[in-house]
Amino acid sequence: MTSATSPTSAASATSAASAAEPVLDSYRRAAIIGGGVIGVSWAGLFLARGIDVVVSDPREDIEDLVRAGLAGITPALAGLGLPTGNLTEGLSFEADLATAVAEADVVQENGPERLELKREIWRAIEEAAPAHALLATSTSSIPASAIATAMRQPARLVVGHPFNPPHLVPLVEIVPGERTSEATVERARAFYAALGKKPQVLRKEVPGFVANRLQSALFRECVHLVAEGVVTERELDEIVTSSLGPRWAVGGPFRTFHLGGGPGGLPHFIEHLGRAMETTMWPALGDPTFDDATVATLVEQANEAFGTGTVEELAAERDRAQIALMRALGETPDSGGTRA
Numbered sequence: 001m002t003s004a005t006s007p008t009s010a011a012s013a014t015s016a017a018s019a020a021e022p023v024l025d026s027y028r029r030a031a032i033i034g035g036g037v038i039g040v041s042w043a044g045l046f047l048a049r050g051i052d053v054v055v056s057d058p059r060e061d062i063e064d065l066v067r068a069g070l071a072g073i074t075p076a077l078a079g080l081g082l083p084t085g086n087l088t089e090g091l092s093f094e095a096d097l098a099t100a101v102a103e104a105d106v107v108q109e110n111g112p113e114r115l116e117l118k119r120e121i122w123r124a125i126e127e128a129a130p131a132h133a134l135l136a137t138s139t140s141s142i143p144a145s146a147i148a149t150a151m152r153q154p155a156r157l158v159v160g161h162p163f164n165p166p167h168l169v170p171l172v173e174i175v176p177g178e179r180t181s182e183a184t185v186e187r188a189r190a191f192y193a194a195l196g197k198k199p200q201v202l203r204k205e206v207p208g209f210v211a212n213r214l215q216s217a218l219f220r221e222c223v224h225l226v227a228e229g230v231v232t233e234r235e236l237d238e239i240v241t242s243s244l245g246p247r248w249a250v251g252g253p254f255r256t257f258h259l260g261g262g263p264g265g266l267p268h269f270i271e272h273l274g275r276a277m278e279t280t281m282w283p284a285l286g287d288p289t290f291d292d293a294t295v296a297t298l299v300e301q302a303n304e305a306f307g308t309g310t311v312e313e314l315a316a317e318r319d320r321a322q323i324a325l326m327r328a329l330g331e332t333p334d335s336g337g338t339r340a
């Protein structure tokens with residue numbers, strides 16, 4: 001299925017694509033280490049951008065899993081205006097990590113979120129990857145400084161943390177480790193931007209980076225409110241998608257509260273509402289744990305709320321809505337990044 005694009009959006013897609021070409025010309029082959037949820041999504045985006053992909057993963061059924069996953073996201077890639085005919089022509093599989101990275105121009109690692117395993121994987125990648133290859137980890141929270149302790153050249157490793165699914169959600173948090181070189185950071189920024197992503201380079205390395213820390217803070221209160229019986233999961237999700245979701249899709253928390261302060265802007269907001277937030281709301285926030293009772297409640301309500309469809313069906317529904325929103329905001333590659 002290919003998406004219908006208007007002449008103007010096709011023209012802007014061409015202009016955006018041509019701007020990306022010089023950068024992506026240096027990336028003919030990517031090694032995807034770990035072909036799970038994130039690895040498949042990165043693989044689909046890389047392939048749709050004309051980069052050959054070799055997937056390395058010890059699972060015996062990885063080829064079937066990855067090919068099925070790519071088939072599932074092909075409509076979303078087409079919906080973004082990306083070419084998907086013969087998408088898997090440049091796809092290959094190589095269980096041996098050293099062989100997989102030997103001719104890679106970029107290595108995107110998506111292995112399990114376990115520090116010792118990532119250290120082991122990166123020691124092996126560094127030994128076998130070409131000296132020019134861009135080396136990035138998708139880790140959700142582990143600082144590159146912690147992973148690179150076993151590397152001979154820690155200057156080469158950078159966090160390129162995507163938001164699930166990477167083929168759709170624009171953000172990539174680029175988080176340099178203490179010894180990551182500025183050249184590596186700039187190469188990563190240019191690479192992800194050329195893919196049509198929205199890279200943000202963090203100024204300081206903190207565990208969990210920024211987006212996940214924000215998401216974790218909000219999710220902790222979500223868990224608290226459901227565990228306390230204030231709302232169900234379905235009700236909480238509807239509250240978020242009919243308030244914070246659409247609001248923060250067009251303006252972040254600070255812009256939102258600056259406008260909430262009216263003519264007085266953020267200074268007025270802080271005096272008028274911020275201090276009350278500090279003295280009454282913040283101390284009242286929950287401190288839940290994933291104890292057995294809480295987990296049982298969360299799982300039971302997730303089954304009630306989301307159990308009717310398969311994960312694949314729910315993901316396809318998510319992708320369709322996400323693309324419609326991104327297109328409305330001028331965030332799709334074929335809109336040429338027209339967002340203000």
Ligand SMILES: NC(=O)C1=CN([C@@H]2O[C@H](COP(=O)(O)OP(=O)(O)OC[C@H]3O[C@@H](n4cnc5c(N)ncnc54)[C@H](O)[C@@H]3O)[C@@H](O)[C@H]2O)C=CC1
Nearest residue numbers: 034035036037038039057110111112113138139140162164
């Ligand atoms: N799932 C999510 O929402 C997001 C996850 N991430 C990060 O991406 C990374 C991957 O996460 P997921 O794709 O969700 O995990 P996943 O569990 O879906 O996939 C991990 C894959 O790594 C493979 N693997 C295990 N040992 C390996 C090895 N030695 N070499 C190569 N592959 C190996 C597994 O077979 C599996 O296919 C993690 O670091 C995670 O924190 C980042 C953003 C979002």
Ligand SMILES: O=C(O)[C@@H](O)C(=O)[C@H](O)[C@@H](O)CO
Nearest residue numbers: 139140162163164211212215
């Ligand atoms: O939410 C996302 O897609 C990412 O920010 C993640 O890293 C994962 O969801 C998970 O690790 C949240 O901590």
